[in-house]
Amino acid sequence: MMALYRFWIGVVVSTCLLTPVVYGEIYKWVDKSGKVHFSDTKPAGGVVEQVAVKVNTITSPSISESDFLDALDRRQVVMYSAVWCGVCKKARRYFQQQGISFKEYDIEASRKGRQDFAKLNGRGVPIILVGKQQMSGFSADRFQRMYAEASR
DSSP states (O other), X not given: OHXXXXXXXXXXXXXXXXXXXXXXXXXXXXXXXXXXXXXXXXXXXXXOEEEOOOOSOOOOOOOXXXXXXTTOXXXXXXXXXXXXOHHHHHHHHHHHHHTOOEEEEETTTOHHHXXXXXXXXXXSSOEEEXXXXXXXXXXXXXXXXXXXXXXX
Protein backbone atom coordinates (compact mmCIF):
# COMPACT_ATOMS: atom_id res chain seq x y z
CA MET A 1 0.00 0.00 0.00
CA MET A 2 2.81 2.41 0.93
CA ALA A 3 4.67 1.60 -2.31
CA LEU A 4 1.55 2.45 -4.34
CA TYR A 5 1.17 5.71 -2.42
CA ARG A 6 4.82 6.62 -3.13
CA PHE A 7 4.36 5.73 -6.80
CA TRP A 8 1.39 8.12 -7.19
CA ILE A 9 3.19 10.89 -5.30
CA GLY A 10 6.09 10.43 -7.75
CA VAL A 11 3.72 10.61 -10.72
CA VAL A 12 2.08 13.80 -9.45
CA VAL A 13 5.40 15.49 -8.65
CA SER A 14 6.89 14.47 -12.02
CA THR A 15 3.83 15.78 -13.85
CA CYS A 16 4.08 19.13 -12.07
CA LEU A 17 7.78 19.44 -12.82
CA LEU A 18 7.43 18.47 -16.47
CA THR A 19 4.45 20.70 -17.23
CA PRO A 20 5.60 23.21 -19.85
CA VAL A 21 5.37 26.90 -19.14
CA VAL A 22 2.64 28.43 -21.27
CA TYR A 23 2.93 31.96 -22.52
CA GLY A 24 0.06 33.97 -23.88
CA GLU A 25 -0.19 37.34 -25.50
CA ILE A 26 -2.43 40.08 -24.21
CA TYR A 27 -3.52 42.92 -26.46
CA LYS A 28 -4.84 46.34 -25.49
CA TRP A 29 -6.77 48.68 -27.73
CA VAL A 30 -9.16 51.61 -27.52
CA ASP A 31 -12.42 51.49 -29.45
CA LYS A 32 -14.10 54.41 -31.25
CA SER A 33 -15.97 55.46 -28.10
CA GLY A 34 -12.74 55.64 -26.06
CA LYS A 35 -13.31 52.43 -24.09
CA VAL A 36 -10.16 50.41 -23.33
CA HIS A 37 -10.26 46.68 -24.11
CA PHE A 38 -7.93 43.79 -23.25
CA SER A 39 -7.99 40.45 -25.03
CA ASP A 40 -5.88 37.40 -25.77
CA THR A 41 -6.81 37.65 -29.45
CA LYS A 42 -5.57 40.43 -31.69
CA PRO A 43 -8.50 42.52 -33.00
CA ALA A 44 -8.83 43.24 -36.69
CA GLY A 45 -7.70 46.75 -37.63
CA GLY A 46 -6.97 49.74 -35.44
CA VAL A 47 -4.00 50.51 -33.23
CA VAL A 48 -3.13 47.60 -30.98
CA GLU A 49 -0.59 47.50 -28.17
CA GLN A 50 0.86 44.25 -26.88
CA VAL A 51 0.88 44.19 -23.06
CA ALA A 52 3.68 42.58 -21.04
CA VAL A 53 2.19 40.48 -18.25
CA LYS A 54 4.02 39.20 -15.20
CA VAL A 55 2.33 36.22 -13.60
CA ASN A 56 3.03 34.86 -10.12
CA THR A 57 5.74 37.36 -9.33
CA ILE A 58 6.59 37.78 -5.70
CA THR A 59 8.54 40.67 -4.31
CA SER A 60 9.91 40.63 -0.80
CA PRO A 61 9.24 43.81 1.16
CA SER A 62 12.17 45.63 2.65
CA ILE A 63 11.74 46.27 6.33
CA SER A 64 13.45 48.95 8.30
CA GLU A 65 13.21 49.75 11.97
CA SER A 66 11.40 53.00 11.17
CA ASP A 67 8.55 51.04 9.55
CA PHE A 68 7.64 49.74 12.97
CA LEU A 69 9.06 52.04 15.58
CA ASP A 70 8.67 55.42 13.89
CA ALA A 71 12.09 56.57 15.16
CA LEU A 72 11.16 55.99 18.81
CA ASP A 73 13.72 55.23 21.51
CA ARG A 74 15.30 51.80 21.96
CA ARG A 75 12.99 50.83 24.84
CA GLN A 76 9.77 51.55 22.97
CA VAL A 77 7.48 48.53 23.12
CA VAL A 78 5.18 47.67 20.20
CA MET A 79 2.75 44.76 20.31
CA TYR A 80 0.88 43.25 17.36
CA SER A 81 -2.18 41.50 18.76
CA ALA A 82 -5.74 40.28 18.18
CA VAL A 83 -8.83 40.88 20.31
CA TRP A 84 -9.48 37.17 20.84
CA CYS A 85 -5.89 36.32 21.89
CA GLY A 86 -5.53 35.30 25.55
CA VAL A 87 -1.72 35.60 25.50
CA CYS A 88 -2.10 39.15 24.14
CA LYS A 89 -4.40 39.99 27.07
CA LYS A 90 -1.80 38.57 29.48
CA ALA A 91 0.97 40.70 27.90
CA ARG A 92 -1.23 43.83 27.89
CA ARG A 93 -2.11 43.34 31.58
CA TYR A 94 1.57 42.80 32.43
CA PHE A 95 2.63 46.02 30.64
CA GLN A 96 -0.10 47.98 32.43
CA GLN A 97 0.77 46.54 35.86
CA GLN A 98 4.48 47.30 35.36
CA GLY A 99 3.79 50.82 34.08
CA ILE A 100 5.43 50.05 30.72
CA SER A 101 4.09 52.24 27.93
CA PHE A 102 3.47 50.43 24.66
CA LYS A 103 1.85 50.85 21.27
CA GLU A 104 -0.57 48.17 20.22
CA TYR A 105 -1.78 47.34 16.73
CA ASP A 106 -4.58 44.84 16.14
CA ILE A 107 -3.62 42.69 13.14
CA GLU A 108 -7.27 42.17 12.19
CA ALA A 109 -8.77 45.60 12.88
CA SER A 110 -6.03 48.00 11.74
CA ARG A 111 -4.44 48.30 8.33
CA LYS A 112 -1.04 49.16 9.87
CA GLY A 113 -1.32 46.10 12.09
CA ARG A 114 -2.05 43.83 9.12
CA GLN A 115 0.74 45.34 6.99
CA ASP A 116 3.39 45.21 9.73
CA PHE A 117 2.37 41.67 10.71
CA ALA A 118 2.85 40.57 7.09
CA LYS A 119 6.23 42.34 6.87
CA LEU A 120 7.31 40.56 10.03
CA ASN A 121 6.25 37.22 8.49
CA GLY A 122 3.93 36.78 11.45
CA ARG A 123 2.64 33.31 12.16
CA GLY A 124 0.82 34.06 15.40
CA VAL A 125 0.12 36.74 17.97
CA PRO A 126 1.36 38.46 19.93
CA ILE A 127 4.50 39.73 18.28
CA ILE A 128 6.28 42.09 20.66
CA LEU A 129 9.04 44.45 19.59
CA VAL A 130 11.40 46.15 22.02
CA GLY A 131 13.69 48.40 20.01
CA LYS A 132 15.21 46.14 17.37
CA GLN A 133 14.43 42.94 19.28
CA GLN A 134 11.42 40.76 18.48
CA MET A 135 9.56 38.20 20.55
CA SER A 136 6.79 35.90 19.34
CA GLY A 137 4.37 34.99 22.09
CA PHE A 138 4.85 36.35 25.60
CA SER A 139 6.90 35.39 28.63
CA ALA A 140 7.34 37.93 31.44
CA ASP A 141 10.89 36.72 32.14
CA ARG A 142 11.93 36.82 28.51
CA PHE A 143 10.34 40.23 28.06
CA GLN A 144 12.18 41.64 31.11
CA ARG A 145 15.51 40.43 29.70
CA MET A 146 14.75 42.07 26.32
CA TYR A 147 13.60 45.29 28.00
CA ALA A 148 16.69 45.47 30.24
CA GLU A 149 18.99 44.71 27.28
CA ALA A 150 17.39 47.50 25.23
CA SER A 151 18.26 50.07 27.90
CA ARG A 152 21.99 49.34 27.68
